[in-house]
Amino acid sequence: MNEPLLDSFLRHVPVCEFKEKYAEDITNSSYFGFPLETLLKVEETLHDAAKMSVAYFSMEYGLSTSFYQPFSKAKPTNPKNLFTDHFIFSNMRTIDYYVSLKVDRSPDLPIYSGGLGVLAGDTLKSAADLHISMAAVGILWHKGYFKQNFWFKFGQNPEELDWDPNTFPGLIPLETIIHIPLKKEKISLRLWKYYVYSFDRQFAVPLILLDSNLPENPPSVQNLTAQLYRSDSAWWRILQRTILGLGGMKAMEALGYTLHKYHLNEGHAALAFVEKAKAMDDKKIETLKSQFAYTCHTPVAAGHDRFKLKDVQEILNTEEINLLKRFGTDPSQMGTINLTQQALNTCDVINAVSQKHGEVTRLQFPQYEKKIQAITNGVHHHTWVSAPMASLFDKYQERIGPWREDPRHLVNITRLKTDPQFRSELWEAHQQNKRTLCQLLRPWHVREDVFTLCWARRIAAYKRPSLILHHIEALLEIAHTLGPLQILYAGKSHPQDNLGFTFVNDMLNHIDSLNKEKDLIRVIMFENYDTYFGKLLASSVDVWLNNPLPPFEASGTSGMKAILNGVLQLSTLDGWFVEAADKNIGWTFGWQHQGNQVGDEHDLKMEEDSQALYDCLAAQVVKLYYDTLSEGQVRPESEWIDKMIHAISQAGIFNTHRMIQEYSEKIWHYKK
Numbered sequence: 193m194n195e196p197l198l199d200s201f202l203r204h205v206p207v208c209e210f211k212e213k214y215a216e217d218i219t220n221s222s223y224f225g226f227p228l229e230t231l232l233k234v235e236e237t238l239h240d241a242a243k244m245s246v247a248y249f250s251m252e253y254g255l256s257t258s259f260y261q262p263f264s265k266a267k268p269t270n271p272k273n274l275f276t277d278h279f280i281f282s283n284m285r286t287i288d289y290y291v292s293l294k295v296d297r298s299p300d301l302p303i304y305s306g307g308l309g310v311l312a313g314d315t316l317k318s319a320a321d322l323h324i325s326m327a328a329v330g331i332l333w334h335k336g337y338f339k340q341n342f343w344f345k346f347g348q349n350p351e352e353l354d355w356d357p358n359t360f361p362g363l364i365p366l367e368t369i370i371h372i373p374l375k376k377e378k379i380s381l382r383l384w385k386y387y388v389y390s391f392d393r394q395f396a397v398p399l400i401l402l403d404s405n406l407p408e409n410p411p412s413v414q415n416l417t418a419q420l421y422r423s424d425s426a427w428w429r430i431l432q433r434t435i436l437g438l439g440g441m442k443a444m445e446a447l448g449y450t451l452h453k454y455h456l457n458e459g460h461a462a463l464a465f466v467e468k469a470k471a472m473d474d475k476k477i478e479t480l481k482s483q484f485a486y487t488c489h490t491p492v493a494a495g496h497d498r499f500k501l502k503d504v505q506e507i508l509n510t511e512e513i514n515l516l517k518r519f520g521t522d523p524s525q526m527g528t529i530n531l532t533q534q535a536l537n538t539c540d541v542i543n544a545v546s547q548k549h550g551e552v553t554r555l556q557f558p559q560y561e562k563k564i565q566a567i568t569n570g571v572h573h574h575t576w577v578s579a580p581m582a583s584l585f586d587k588y589q590e591r592i593g594p595w596r597e598d599p600r601h602l603v604n605i606t607r608l609k610t611d612p613q614f615r616s617e618l619w620e621a622h623q624q625n626k627r628t629l630c631q632l633l634r635p636w637h638v639r640e641d642v643f644t645l646c647w648a649r650r651i652a653a654y655k656r657p658s659l660i661l662h663h664i665e666a667l668l669e670i671a672h673t674l675g676p677l678q679i680l681y682a683g684k685s686h687p688q689d690n691l692g693f694t695f696v697n698d699m700l701n702h703i704d705s706l707n708k709e710k711d712l713i714r715v716i717m718f719e720n721y722d723t724y725f726g727k728l729l730a731s732s733v734d735v736w737l738n739n740p741l742p743p744f745e746a747s748g749t750s751g752m753k754a755i756l757n758g759v760l761q762l763s764t765l766d767g768w769f770v771e772a773a774d775k776n777i778g779w780t781f782g783w784q785h786q787g788n789q790v791g792d793e794h795d796l797k798m799e800e801d802s803q804a805l806y807d808c809l810a811a812q813v814v815k816l817y818y819d820t821l822s823e824g825q826v827r828p829e830s831e832w833i834d835k836m837i838h839a840i841s842q843a844g845i846f847n848t849h850r851m852i853q854e855y856s857e858k859i860w861h862y863k864k
């Protein structure tokens with residue numbers, strides 16, 4: 193007789209307190225509303241040494257669980273896991289005071305901070321869609337990243353985010369506990385599991401999350417997995433990375449997975465190699481390197497982890513320290529351990545995240561030039577396409593191709609360029625998205641016939657968040673001459689990034705100063721930028737503004753979400769956009785990076801580039817918008833609609849299906 197599905201599942205996946213807490217949600221046929229059968233197939237493949245499997249390590253995962261394939265739960269959602277109330281800071285202060293945005297939505301797993309996490313999430317989703325046998329590991333941040341509150345115009349006030357993993361749909365604690373014995377601390381970690389299902393629910397990628405919040409750990413150790421990227425001291429930073437690297441590798445072993453490649457999403461996880469290399473001789477260590485790959489995500493100094501050797505020596509054991517000294521010693525600073533260096537030395541393949549970033553990475557690490565590849569990031573099309581656009585693509589599927597199964601077919605959308613019916617339906621789909629946004633922002637009188645631009649991303653100095661507000665007079669002049677403007681903003685700054693904080697402050701001040709001009713320029717800043725607002729904004733504004741200082745934006749992915757929805761790009765020449773700048777998907781402005789010096793990330797060129805931005809807005813962007821839309825009526829032959837079509841066609845390239853196919857062929861040499 194066949195064993196019931198549920199029993200086989202529980203044999204592979206020992207759920208902690210199953211009967212008491214999970215029996216309603218995991219049954220013979222269903223895993224929180226999704227087919228349980230799929231998971232058995234996935235677990236069996238991961239345990240089968242004859243089948244190739246890939247391990248993926250990342251500090252953060254943005255899975256957009258609030259809007260993409262949410263799990264269901266028998267019991268009503270715990271209010272602690274609902275984030276419904278969002279405040280706004282605008283140049284209409286009285287409205288902000290009385291009204292907040294109420295968004296009715298299921299919870300978002302709060303274990304990410306920004307683009308790196310969103311990329312990791314989209315990677316798992318495309319891997320699942322393409323039936324790649326993969327197991328991912330990360331950390332269960334039980335206080336999330338942080339909750340952002342604006343403190344009137346005086347800046348951002350970070351608060352702890354309180355959520356409950358025990359009642360989060362789809363998330364399950366395992367009976368498995370692993371131990372990391374260190375010099376002073378002994379860290380125990382509970383393993384949790386979450387499954388990322390493929391679009392058709394026929395395949396999945398398990399995500400294993402490590403949790404130090406256990407009574408057997410001393411309080412300081414319990415808090416190590418509380419807040420993502422806590423950076424008050426070397427102790428915090430080293431131990432969070434130890435948990436991910438050493439702990440992640442131990443977790444994969446404890447679960448009995450047979451893995452052939454280990455992919456490190458950023459250097460944070462570089463200690464995974466150390467765990468695996470312990471007790472190996474030199475010959476074996478050399479072979480081990482061929483199983484490791486590392487994706488480098490940033491040319492910015494703060495993105496590379498450096499620690500004083502003496503701090504590392506306080507924490508890790510001799511064997512681990514010796515491996516770190518051997519592979520991870522920073523060549524430019526004696527007595528410093530550098531995890532980027534460690535990853536460069538111990539991974540046979542390294543990839544940068546755009547072609548431009550490939551060039552920059554080779555400049556930064558010339559001695560590794562030969563093994564540095566460039567594979568441009570992407571976004572998961574099922575997650576980021578808006579409903580009105582998806583139905584339009586479906587309607588024209590015969591001429592586009594099966595874009596849902598393979599997003600590369602989106603390039604064919606250019607075939608519809610001369611179809612007047614399609615052109616007006618495309619504009620209408622966009623307007624429908626814009627109306628949803630205006631509806632939500634009705635108290636602030638946001639209008640669908642007004643030019644709307646958005647800047648939303650992590651607030652870091654090199655991204656120059658306040659560039660468009662640099663000379664308010666110039667902006668007012670554009671609005672006077674061409675028509676009113678609506679500018680939407682969202683973004684968090686890392687709580688310990690003082691320069692980022694200054695930018696938030698600067699932006700809020702500028703916004704506040706526009707109080708009297710609200711009929712010409714409306715500026716609205718959303719609190720607590722997350723993937724939900726990421727999708728809402730990237731699919732519903734007219735123009736997506738991206739103004740990093742070249743060449744410091746390694747890739748950027750929010751613009752890719754925008755082009756998938758026909759939203760035009762206004763960008764400096766950096767990151768992924770370099771590859772699309774000549775494809776007529778928007779406008780390029782500002783200073784351009786050339787030559788073989790990386791340059792100074794602190795020389796922000798605010799003066800020159802804000803001027804270039806205003807010139808481009810006045811002469812081209814806003815002008816074309818109001819030419820396209822006169823008296824609320826659209827001119828379907830407008831060049832604006834050509835650009836929208838070109839933008840969507842480029843989404844055929846800038847997606848994670850294409851990226852995973854490149855990873856498979858060039859890095860993992862994956863065979864089913």
Ligand SMILES: *Cc1c(COP(=O)(O)O)cnc(C)c1O
Pocket residue numbers: 305306307308310648649650721722723724726727747748749750751753
């Ligand atoms: C997509 C996304 C990002 C990444 O955007 P960049 O363009 O890479 O800065 C960051 N945060 C959220 C919430 C996102 O949805």
